[in-house]
Amino acid sequence: MGEKLSQFWKASAQKESEGKLILPRQKDAEDEIASYASINRGDPAMSCVPCVGIASRSCVNCPTCQGTGRIPREQEKQLVALIPYGDQRLKPRRTKLYVCLAVTICLLMTSLSIFFLFPRSITVLPAGLNASSIGFNATTTSICLNMTNVLNITNNNFYPVTVVQLDIEVLHQSLVIGKTTMKTLLNISPLQSGQIFYMVASRILDSNTYNICTWTKIKVHNVLLHIQGTLTCTYLCHSEQLAFENYQYVDCRGNATLPHPLHHRDRP
Structure with a gap:
């Protein structure tokens, strides 16, 4: 114990x-x-x-x-x-609202930029003959033709376009009878139209055409000409060439053709 x-x-x-x-x-x-x-x-x-x-x-x-x-x-x-x-510091107020607002603004700005800066077509439309003068040489059976034509240009973009050069060729029966190159500086505002006047000196060396133009027994003295051209435009640091062509009749009976009225295509 x-x-x-x-x-x-x-x-x-x-x-x-x-x-x-x-x-x-x-x-x-x-x-x-x-x-x-x-x-x-x-x-x-x-x-x-x-x-x-x-x-x-x-x-x-x-x-x-x-x-x-x-x-x-x-x-x-x-x-x-x-x-x-x-x-509360871990739950900032209106965070979702600010994020949604920022994303919406970014999307809106991107959409507007694409809409306004997206390249659109530049319309080139020959307006026809404005004036002409004709001379005949009986010794060589040739025709000297000086024409002044009009070219309408429409800018469908939301930014200005500048026309810097115009190249023209005039053909008669698949033969080149005249050429010209014109340096220009035409500024076309957004959604507006402009006009260019160009002159081409041509010489037709064809006896049949000479006879048609000088024959007094017939009333119609027209010469069919084929005009081909290239227009060089610049916009937004980019250069673009626009090709066009046109067929037109020229009255070779008289010594001169009066200017024709022009149809403007200005857009509002």
């Missing part, structure tokens, strides 16, 4: 000594954790507690506390500031 009591008292003393060793350690650990833990979820300025038992020279201002608390200098790059999930 005495042996059992002695063993009981020894076990009780051993447990008491172990408790004395363990409890201070738990208390110290809890104090150390409490020094760095957050005690107020709503106020970030109260999320740090000044360190205890550490000299002030070994501490730095806590970035999370904005200077209201202090942490050990060794722990400066190891601590992480936690923000509650329900914090």
